[in-house]
Amino acid sequence: MQPSPTPSPAHSRRDILTGLGLAAATPLVLGITTRPEHPHIPQVPVGPTVLLRGASLVLTMDPALGSGPLGALDDADVLMRNGTIASVGTGLRPPPGTRIVDASGKLVMPGFVDTHTHLWQAVIRGGCTDGDLFGWFTRCTDPQRGRLTPEALHSFVRLAALDAVQSGVTTLVDWVDIFSYDLIESYVRALAATGVRFTYAMFPSEADPTLVAKVKKELVDPVPLGGFQVATHAARAVQHLNHAHWEAAQDLGVMLNSHVLERPEQRADDPIGVLTDIGALGPRLLINHAIHLTDDEIAAVAAHDVRAAHCPLSNMRLASGIMRLSEFGRRGVKIGLGLDGGTNDSSDFHALMKTAIGLQRARATQATIFPQVPDVLRMATLGGAEALGISDRTGSLTPGKRADVVVVDPAALNFAPRFDWVGQTVFNGRPENVEAVFVDGRPLKFDGRLVGVDTQRVVREAETAATRMRAAG
Secondary structure, three states, X not given: OOEEEXXXXXXXXXXXXXXXXXXXXXXXXXXXXXXXXXXXXXXXXOOOOEEEEEEEEEEOOOOOOOEOOOOEEEEEEEEEEOOEEEEEEOOOOOOOOOXXXXXXXXXXXXXXXXXXXXXXXXXXXXXXXXXOHHHHHHHHHHHHHOOOOHHHHHHHHHHHHHHHHHOOEEEEEEEEOOOOHHHHHHHHHHHHHHOOEEEEEEOOOOOOHHHHHHHHHHHHOOOOOEEEEEEEEOOHHHHHHHHHHHHHHHHHOOOEEEEEOOOHHHHHHOHHHHHHHOOOOOOOEEEEEOOOOOHHHHHHHXXXXXXXXXXXXHHHHOOOOOOOHHHHHHOOOOEEEOOOHHHOOOOOHHHHHHHHHHHHHHHHOOOOOOOOHHHHHHHHHHHHHHHHOOOOOOOOOOOOOEOOEEEEOOOOOOOOOOOOHHHHHHXXXXXXXXXXXXXXXXXXXXXXXXXXXXXXXXXHHHHHHHHHHHHHO
């Protein structure tokens, strides 16, 4: 894909990226104007005006803009201006100074929304492969968490976040049970520096609303692309803590984010009953996994407009079970997809979509069951944004929303020849087909490479940090 200004003289890759707002040889946060009161947190400005010209297929996720439930358009343009989607259509006339990106032969769609992850767990990718959820906790997460340093944590979060970005993720929610302020600061800095849109879901181990408010105000709020949630583990044994977390979420005006019934043994915790008793059941509650819910509990979740995150690859890996996704879908529950950190092992959102379909078909031995391809594409984008309560900002290519966009190149051995690009996006796509990623109109990936990122250095630093942690143990 070759962008150029209007008119279009020849340009080097450095010239192109400079015109788009980022030079290839500079750090990802080049040009960021740091607020003096928060010098450690990079501020991400909006990008210039960019026109994606003549995409063979645009999936807008807005039926008002195109055909079918995905709002599909053939041979269309997408204009991004001042960090927003300015216009989508055929033969758009760009304003003077617009950078033109030739998107012919490409597919353009909104970026993926990862509604549930744990980025720091990159340190234990591929670990404890014979363990269920509780074995994973005992042998993988618990020992490693206690050995984290701010420097090591930064390297793991950066590695995993950049992996997500290069896979087409433009928004993610990170559920984090890291407790000391210096570690939290390092975590948020690593997220902010990648340029991804993120929500930091903070799990306080104690009922300490002061620390929660401090993290939100001092670390997350100054980041333009940052959001905040209060995280919890709903269970009768810690109901007092769940109640304190819900009160903190209400005071801060943010969502409560809880793991719920990932394993059948957690039935004894009665998490839905607890969340009901503390008054949290409603649209400002996000529940993760939600595998072992009863019919009545699914009905209650739907009736109260509770949001859900489905993590099919992780659920398979940990032998946790299969979410009754078709029942949730039939009742209209707002659901997004989640990579779920280390137990997903990679950030392949195409594999996540394919698995979300495949598990339901295997469970029902029926190919027409929910979700179908359009359903899962929506869950991966606009549906995820709806689950997080941010669909007014992202999730579709509706003019006025933030310009979170991916460009997919189907001209690859794993994707071609063209038969049904919509179906192929789910069943054939892989991260290497993601040619460009824009967040808030800024290119984070371009021509198939992360912009301004020395990936070898990122990997090397994560390897060094992991080796030191293992030696310390």
